[in-house]
Amino acid sequence: MILTDLRLGDRVVDIRIEGGLIAEVGEHLGAGESFDGRWVVPGLWDHHVHFTQWALTSRRVDLSTATSAAEAAAIAGAARDRGLIVGANFRDGVWADAPTAQLLDAATGDVPAVLVSADLHAVWLNSAALARFGHAGHPTGLLKEDDAFAVHQGLDAVGDETVDGWARDAAAAAARRGVVGIVDLEMAWNRGAWERRIAAGHDALRVEFNVYTQDLERAIAEGMRTGDALHELLTVGRYKVLTDGSLNTRTAYTWEPYEDGTHGMLTVPPETLLPLMRRAFEAGILPDVHAIGDQANTLALDAFETLGVAGRIEHAQLLSEADYPRFAALGVEVSVQPEHAMDDRDVSERFWAGRTDRLYAFRSLLDAGATLLFGSDAPVAPLDPWVTMDAAVTRERDGRPSWHPEQRITPQEALAASTRSTIAVGQPADLAIVDRDPLGPDLRTMPVAATLLAGRYTHHA
Incomplete structure (x- = not known):
């Protein structure tokens, strides 16, 4: 496999890949796929x-926009049609009000609700969830560290x-x-x-x-x-x-x-x-x-x-x-x-x-x-x-x-x-090919044209 017309620093090069490794980096290595001057960086x-947890979070109720405990509870309450409400990404450190089981009960009723903090080190449960996870009668409903991690494991019981x-x-x-x-x-x-x-x-x-x-x-x-x-x-x-x-x-x-x-x-x-x-x-x-x-x-x-x-x-x-x-x-x-x-x-x-x-x-x-x-x-x-x-x-x-x-x-x-x-001879052909200078401004929104793992495309726009 040969990839051509790639910017590597201040050069435009071709990269030849054999057996999942970079076999050659140079100019005019032969016919191959041209990337029209896009930049290449190591994968x-x-x-x-x-x-x-990352895979599961995409299926959970997003609480990242909540600016108070009351707002987070209301967002969770809007998902009462689920058999178990699981929210993610709340940050109570800057809230003026405190997360409590009573507040969450008022919004979610008898439907068990478990809200996971953005840092994963705390979970906020309503009374139904506290009973379900073995913490009935907890004074606040906010569990931290090992108690929170135990609840995580219970939530992960997906097939x-x-x-x-x-x-x-x-x-x-x-x-x-x-x-x-x-x-x-x-x-x-x-x-x-x-x-x-x-x-x-x-x-x-x-x-x-x-x-x-x-x-x-x-x-x-x-x-x-x-x-x-x-x-x-x-x-x-x-x-x-x-x-x-x-x-x-x-x-x-x-x-x-x-x-x-x-x-x-x-x-x-x-x-x-x-x-x-x-x-x-x-x-x-x-x-x-x-x-x-x-x-x-x-x-x-x-x-x-x-x-x-x-x-x-x-x-x-x-x-x-x-x-x-x-x-x-x-x-x-x-x-x-x-x-x-x-x-x-x-x-x-x-x-x-x-x-x-x-x-x-x-x-x-x-x-x-x-x-x-x-x-x-x-x-x-x-x-x-x-x-x-x-x-x-x-x-x-x-x-x-x-x-x-x-x-x-x-x-x-x-x-x-x-x-x-x-990006050198003998290195794994793990590469990312991007549309803008990877050492320039606005890295956050960098468009990625292709990704290769051991010389095999895992993404190609």
Whole structure:
């Protein structure tokens, strides 16, 4: 296969593909499909996705426009014709009124209603749903962290054939945005789900999947090690452990207290975290630690330093300045979600006022030598790396001024954080072909003409 007339930097080149790899990059390589001077970049990766949740969210009641608990309840109440109302994407951190079971009862009646927060760390249930999920009599109906995750699992009880069909649609949509691979952090036994999907013909994405504490011993018993290829499209990822909560839920673990005097939730303290990380690492599975608050990040870095192992931290949203250089020094990658900065700017100014210069500190981290990996945390933000890159490069959205522009990074740096290969001989023929300069303005709406995975089209406009 030969692709011709592609812009690569300041050159116009042809690319010859053989056996799923780039065999030659040069001029006048022969007859092939012309792309008329469109730009080519390496295929894009989203390094943090909850893929089944992303597929399910497209079928749920959208609450993202709700500006109050009363408005969210009313939106949910309009879906009372469903046997179970499931809403998604509410953000109560900036609401003036509080979400309560009583408020939701008034709008939804006896129909069970479960509303999932945008960050996935909280669920808001009416009385019928509280009884259904084992929390009858809960004082507010707002469940957080582990209680919320247990409800998620109950909501996910959709037949495999149905959810896999939705996952196929979601994968095709990702390919249309130039995506060739994802890291799936779904809180489930992801190996089984993806082996089933690939056996059924899912072939639009490369998938690297993580393992959680409840499945760590199973993964070790099955001999799984980080980097093992179980299939051409399926690779073993890392051991994911959550040590704190989230900003919107006010459970991220911080040095300074929230308005109520608490410091958030340290869900896995160091004395529990260290042996878990050691167990995984000694079995060949690299640790991947969720830490959002600044104190949670310090403790996570302390754990990596104590064990003397490399790994990854997910989110690293609020950091102490003293921790910026520790990521590079310890060999800990930083997996971040830039679009969260756009979603969280108002709630951050409310709950972390005076500290937002240390929030989503991408420029500071790069200048300190850290390795950034970009993702969406879909369904928290859209599975679209162009949206992700635009947020990191501009720090602006919706016509508002750039938020902490001193933390902006370059388009080249954003693209590097969103890819895993290069356009060079011997590299995988994972490519995205786009209509505009990928290092220019307005990345958010980038038109994608074609996507290739191992030299095979997964999207062609």
